[in-house]
Amino acid sequence: MAATNHAQAIKQDSQTYLATALLQLLQTKDLSDITVTQVVKRAGVSRMAFYRNFETLADILTAYFKPAIDARFDDIRQQVDVAQKQAAISQFFKDYADLLRLASERGFELVIQQLFAANMQQLYAELLAPLALTESQRKYWPEFMSAGVYAIWRTWLISDQPETLATIHQLLATFQTSTLQALLKG
Structure with a gap:
């Protein structure tokens, strides 16, 4: 059970980091000009973390x-x-x-x-x-x-x-x- 809670916490953190990064990028760029690579780099998470949680920006x-x-x-x-x-x-x-x-x-x-x-x-x-x-x-x-x-x-x-x-x-x-x-x- 502890591993499940830990995994859920990591997943939630990844989602939060990705959302924060995307919203920061949207301050200066259009959504169509932002890439998954830019978001994951800014969020400090892997592409795999993105694709485990989302399909699109x-x-x-x-x-x-x-x-x-x-x-x-x-x-x-x-x-x-x-x-x-x-x-x-x-x-x-x-x-x-x-x-x-x-x-x-x-x-x-x-x-x-x-x-x-x-x-x-x-x-x-x-x-x-x-x-x-x-x-x-x-x-x-x-x-x-x-x-x-x-x-x-x-x-x-x-x-x-x-x-x-x-x-x-x-x-x-x-x-x-x-x-x-x-x-x-x-």
């Missing part, structure tokens, strides 16, 4: 961002009040504003967007569960809403939040409510 970013994004959405799911949910989502984006800008500039935003979308779709699926909707409505409305919510937050953050947070919350609430009402009528 994007996998490092997914492993790095997924726990934080999932945790934020778990917080949102546990808060029943809509205002609290919106506050939790906005706090997530504020916490990650600088990384989102970097992701946009350095070509790895898709990783964050995919993790966000998966969580938003799960959140909306839970919201729609008690409603009498067709399979197509259940499939496409969460896709539509998650893409829209992400795009609004992204634009707001990258443009240095010109509108108030209350304005963004109201806009999102209006879009969500009106599209859901249209969906229920249709």
Whole structure:
């Protein structure tokens, strides 16, 4: 058992070193310009350590961002009040504003967007569960809403939040409510 714990600790350390190294390299280079060799060299681990843990550099970013994004959405799911949910989502984006800008500039935003979308779709699926909707409505409305919510937050953050947070919350609430009402009528 001790060897297993030790092996797990080494694996976790390797993952942490690789993520740190990649994020450091992304400060000055686009993801497409970074190689596995550069990351492992900076991390001080072997190529084998990389390939034991990941297949691609994007996998490092997914492993790095997924726990934080999932945790934020778990917080949102546990808060029943809509205002609290919106506050939790906005706090997530504020916490990650600088990384989102970097992701946009350095070509790895898709990783964050995919993790966000998966969580938003799960959140909306839970919201729609008690409603009498067709399979197509259940499939496409969460896709539509998650893409829209992400795009609004992204634009707001990258443009240095010109509108108030209350304005963004109201806009999102209006879009969500009106599209859901249209969906229920249709």
